[in-house]
Amino acid sequence: MRAEAAARRARALAALETSTGVSAEPASKQSVGREAMLADVSPTDGTDFVRQFYSAEIAEYQTTIAVLESYLAVPDNQEVRRFAMVELTGLQIELSDIKSELAAK
Numbered sequence: 001m002r003a004e005a006a007a008r009r010a011r012a013l014a015a016l017e018t019s020t021g022v023s024a025e026p027a028s029k030q031s032v033g034r035e036a037m038l039a040d041v042s043p044t045d046g047t048d049f050v051r052q053f054y055s056a057e058i059a060e061y062q063t064t065i066a067v068l069e070s071y072l073a074v075p076d077n078q079e080v081r082r083f084a085m086v087e088l089t090g091l092q093i094e095l096s097d098i099k100s101e102l103a104a105k
Helices: 002-020 047-072 076-101
Strands: none
Touching: 002 076, 047 076
16 A cells, blocks of 8 residues: 555656656655665564564655655745645655554564
8 A cells, every 4th residue: 555655656746846847856765765774684584674674664754754844834836835735644644554563563
């Protein structure tokens, strides 16, 4: 489900860039990235790997949410504002789900 939401977000972002001329780089590309955060963990570490994977995913979501919240504090484009509001809500729900999944591990 999150993969589908991420693909939908990527398409919406590409369409937004085309319609507004605004170039946006996803926060995950600006951050350390999941791969770097997991570099020292082997998938064979089982539970530790799963927990660190979820922790890295949470960090990415929190970064993205912070960027959107910061933009929404002083929006300068109505189309980008609408995009940010819609995506912020979805990302907050997904973040809550991820935190619940991590707690269950």
